[in-house]
Amino acid sequence: MSTILIIEDESRIAGFIAKGLKAAGFTSHTTSSGIDGAALAIHGDFDLIVLDVGLPDIDGFEVLERIRGQGVAVPVIMLTARSSVEDRVAGLEGGADDYMPKPFSFEELLARIRLRLRSDAVPTATAQSATQLSHGGLVLDYRSRRAQVDGVWVDLSAREFALAETFLRNAGQVLSREQLLSSVWGFDHDPGSNVVDVYVRYLRGKLGRERFETVRGMGYRLI
Numbered sequence: 440m441s442t443i444l445i446i447e448d449e450s451r452i453a454g455f456i457a458k459g460l461k462a463a464g465f466t467s468h469t470t471s472s473g474i475d476g477a478a479l480a481i482h483g484d485f486d487l488i489v490l491d492v493g494l495p496d497i498d499g500f501e502v503l504e505r506i507r508g509q510g511v512a513v514p515v516i517m518l519t520a521r522s523s524v525e526d527r528v529a530g531l532e533g534g535a536d537d538y539m540p541k542p543f544s545f546e547e548l549l550a551r552i553r554l555r556l557r558s559d560a561v562p563t564a565t566a567q568s569a570t571q572l573s574h575g576g577l578v579l580d581y582r583s584r585r586a587q588v589d590g591v592w593v594d595l596s597a598r599e600f601a602l603a604e605t606f607l608r609n610a611g612q613v614l615s616r617e618q619l620l621s622s623v624w625g626f627d628h629d630p631g632s633n634v635v636d637v638y639v640r641y642l643r644g645k646l647g648r649e650r651f652e653t654v655r656g657m658g659y660r661l662i
């Protein structure tokens with residue numbers, strides 16, 4: 440299992456990332472301090488670091504400099520302001536592997552995290568199984584971003600794929616609309632939106648109506 444270090448002082452965003460990572464099967468550790476974050480990155484055993492630029496003590500660039508200065512090559516994804524091209528350039532030049540402009544959906548961040556973890560991974564049988572997720576005759580393939588239903592390939596949109604993935608990772612559990620919204624649409628979603636119901640309908644149409652059970656007043660469950 441991969442362990443991810445989150446260095447972010449905004450608790451809402453840090454919590455949103457940690458929650459999403461947990462649902463996706465990762466373990467994470469969060470710190471709001473750049474100084475602590477750099478020390479953890481250097482002395483801890485992390486597979487990837489999500490690093491915010493704006494931190495209360497030292498900024499993300501300084502953290503990156505300390506980490507890389509100690510020869511730590513762990514992949515770093517920086518969280519930058521949407522408008523700041525300078526931040527992105529500085530981050531990549533400073534040794535970041537990727538950047539994620541704020542605001543972002545968890546799905547986007549997860550895709551980048553997976554990509555970074557995979558490019559580090561050895562292509563063995565483990566990597567093979569890490570590219571697919573399956574449950575009850577339903578298979579999701581990360582490379583082709585498609586689903587296989589009882590042996591037949593089905594195309595999915597990015598959102599449909601992310602939603603299907605959330606269901607597969609939590610098969611048999613009831614997932615509330617709120618959980619599905621924050622995991623697939625990110626922290627910028629409108630809580631009153633019916634987008635989850637719409638997309639569950641799409642998935643039912645593509646992957647089989649009977650797989651997605653409506654649990655009245657609570658949410659949905661993959662059977």
Ligand code: CA
Pocket residue numbers: 447448449491492493494
């Ligand atoms: Ca911040």
